[in-house]
Amino acid sequence: MTYVVTDNCIGCKYTDCVEVCPVDCFYEGENALVIHPDECIDCGVCEPECPADAIRPDTEPDMEKWVAFNLKYSELWPVIYTKKDPLPDAEKRDGETGKLDTIFSEAPGEGG
Template identity: 55%
Template sequence: MPHAVTDNCIRCKYMDCVEVCPVNSFYAGETMLVISPDECIDCGVCVPECPAQAIVPDTDLGEASHWLELNRKFASLWPNIVAKGQPPHDADVWSGVPNKLAEHFSPNPGDG
């Protein structure tokens, strides 16, 4: 049961989760991170490290299971990230803002 990054990572992209992942399953987009569900070992160490509380196990996704598929799709397109980078200067402003996917998600790759 892999984990998935959800809506609250968009425009926050804190990256604290990256440094604790034992299998380097995070991938960087321009506005968010995703987890490769094919690489995630479901250890859960990333969950408490995320200041935005944007990481959930796929069993908690319910109706939002599209997040698992979004994570799978973009993990195959974006560069792998193995070290924490600098979060956006306005990350705290965006944390907790609902429904960011439609207007603030970018399919463009970020820095790996």
């Protein structure tokens, strides 16, 4: 099992999760985070830290696409291990549906 970030992170980018990760397996995009599935040690400490409930175990139904998504972008974006402020519209975007198709950016974040 591994944990992955799903579409509810898009447009929010809360980083409470990166601060507790013992292996620094989070990667930062312009408006989302991902977890490298091969680096995640399945400890689960990040899941309850996410205010947007965007971190899910890959054992849930229909997670294959999110495992592939997380793997792809974790290989393109810089690692993030320091908590940062969420995006300005995070509270408004939390729970919004369809964000992958409407506002997702493939651009990397700053990392760090």
